[in-house]
Amino acid sequence: MGKKSPKKPATVAKKPRNEKSSKLFFLAVTPIVVVIGIYIFTVLKSPINPKSSELGLAPVFEGALEPNNHLQAAERLFENEILGPEAPMVYKGNVYAGLHDGRFVKFDLKNNKVETLLRLGQSENCGSYENEPKCGRPLGFRILPDGTMYIIDTYLGLFKFNLNTHEKTKLFGPDLVVEGTNMTLLNDLDIDDEGNIYFSHSSVRWERRNFVYVVLESASDGRLLSYNLHTKKFRVLIDSLDFANGVQLSPNQDYVLVAELTRARIWKYHIKGPLAGEKTIFADNLPGLPDNIRPSKNGGYWIGLGAARKRTAFNIIEWMMTKAFVKKFLAAVLSIDTFPKLAPKYGLAIHIDEKGRIDKTLHDTTGRVIAKVSQVIEDGDNLYFGSYGSPYLGRLNVKNLKL
Numbered sequence: 001m002g003k004k005s006p007k008k009p010a011t012v013a014k015k016p017r018n019e020k021s022s023k024l025f026f027l028a029v030t031p032i033v034v035v036i037g038i039y040i041f042t043v044l045k046s047p048i049n050p051k052s053s054e055l056g057l058a059p060v061f062e063g064a065l066e067p068n069n070h071l072q073a074a075e076r077l078f079e080n081e082i083l084g085p086e087a088p089m090v091y092k093g094n095v096y097a098g099l100h101d102g103r104f105v106k107f108d109l110k111n112n113k114v115e116t117l118l119r120l121g122q123s124e125n126c127g128s129y130e131n132e133p134k135c136g137r138p139l140g141f142r143i144l145p146d147g148t149m150y151i152i153d154t155y156l157g158l159f160k161f162n163l164n165t166h167e168k169t170k171l172f173g174p175d176l177v178v179e180g181t182n183m184t185l186l187n188d189l190d191i192d193d194e195g196n197i198y199f200s201h202s203s204v205r206w207e208r209r210n211f212v213y214v215v216l217e218s219a220s221d222g223r224l225l226s227y228n229l230h231t232k233k234f235r236v237l238i239d240s241l242d243f244a245n246g247v248q249l250s251p252n253q254d255y256v257l258v259a260e261l262t263r264a265r266i267w268k269y270h271i272k273g274p275l276a277g278e279k280t281i282f283a284d285n286l287p288g289l290p291d292n293i294r295p296s297k298n299g300g301y302w303i304g305l306g307a308a309r310k311r312t313a314f315n316i317i318e319w320m321m322t323k324a325f326v327k328k329f330l331a332a333v334l335s336i337d338t339f340p341k342l343a344p345k346y347g348l349a350i351h352i353d354e355k356g357r358i359d360k361t362l363h364d365t366t367g368r369v370i371a372k373v374s375q376v377i378e379d380g381d382n383l384y385f386g387s388y389g390s391p392y393l394g395r396l397n398v399k400n401l402k403l
């Protein structure tokens with residue numbers, strides 16, 4: 001008994017030492033376990049396999065980029081009757097566009113009506129993420145003077161459609177393999193006088209409804225191709241593009257432009273002249289991510305910028321784009337529709353001259369009236385603004401604006 005009692009304090013004295021070292025052990029190990037846990041979770045859960053993408057410093061909004069809020073004077077046509085009139089075009093006085101729910105429509109501006117002209121996919125239960133591939137989504141189209149239209153439905157392929165007879169022919173689908181890869185996310189097109197269709201596909205892996213992952217992944221698997229209607233031959237003109245987007249031929253068809261959205265730049269592919277067959281940069285470090293390019297009346301091009309890039313002390317999106325693991329982690333924890341909400345609310349369209357210099361810009365500095373601009377077209381004194389996600393067609397009378 002007497003021997004046992006002195007032992008007791010000894011064991012009591014030992015305990016705190018054990019607690020101390022185990023506390024230290026947990027302090028050291030916990031962060032390591034957490035980091036390994038996040039790593040494993042991210043690798044297992046993330047849908048994307050991104051590369052870092054370096055854009056350099058975003059432009060300062062001065063000179064031609066000086067914010068002006070002209071876009072806040074625009075009207076919203078057919079508000080809440082439509083969604084995402086991506087690529088509006090004027091043909092014989094009427095405006096046409098493809099919509100988010102898969103319809104291709106004619107806007108009857110006199111009677112304020114939307115008329116469905118064409119649907120390439122199913123017509124039931126359209127407008128949801130789940131059904132988008134079945135319903136289709138027309139993205140780019142061109143109408144020839146005789147009413148023949150060439151139209152890209154990103155899910156269903158390239159079609160020829162006659163606006164007068166409604167006769168429809170499929171030319172090819174996005175599953176077609178050209179030089180080793182298919183053409184997932186077919187995007188925009190233009191056509192020359194010799195029957196060459198110039199078109200872009202933005203990704204090999206992701207469909208349009210997952211376009212955010214194309215942006216985040218920076219996989220550089222987009223391309224500019226041509227397809228000849230007579231020989232039925234394809235050619236890859238530019239490959240390794242980070243989200244190839246809008247396509248536009250020059251007025252005399254000696255070059256074709258293609259927007260590389262995620263790199264904020266526009267390439268020029270030379271069709272004729274001393275540089276024929278080569279590509280050069282047409283415009284670089286744009287103040288936003290370029291979507292469609294369309295010609296303007298007095299030379300040059302209008303370009304819709306899907307999101308603005310403005311130099312600020314710290315730009316979280318531009319920073320994030322340079323960190324592959326951050327993108328991978330965020331794609332694991334956030335739902336895909338969270339990302340567009342992170343972008344600053346800003347509406348922006350730019351005009352570029354034939355040398356590739358920005359000479360006019362139209363802003364909505366809060367994105368209150370016009371945002372998510374995908375295309376700008378000119379018709380008389382009006383500019384129309386397409387959008388990949390806005391519930392209206394924008395229109396701005398520029399007669400009295402000093403542009």
Ligand SMILES: *[C@@H]1O[C@H](CO)[C@@H](O)[C@H](O)[C@H]1NC(C)=O
Nearest residue numbers: 174175176182183184204205
């Ligand atoms: C294109 O190829 C990718 C990768 O092999 C595949 O995941 C995708 O489903 C294909 N897309 C089409 C439209 O066939």
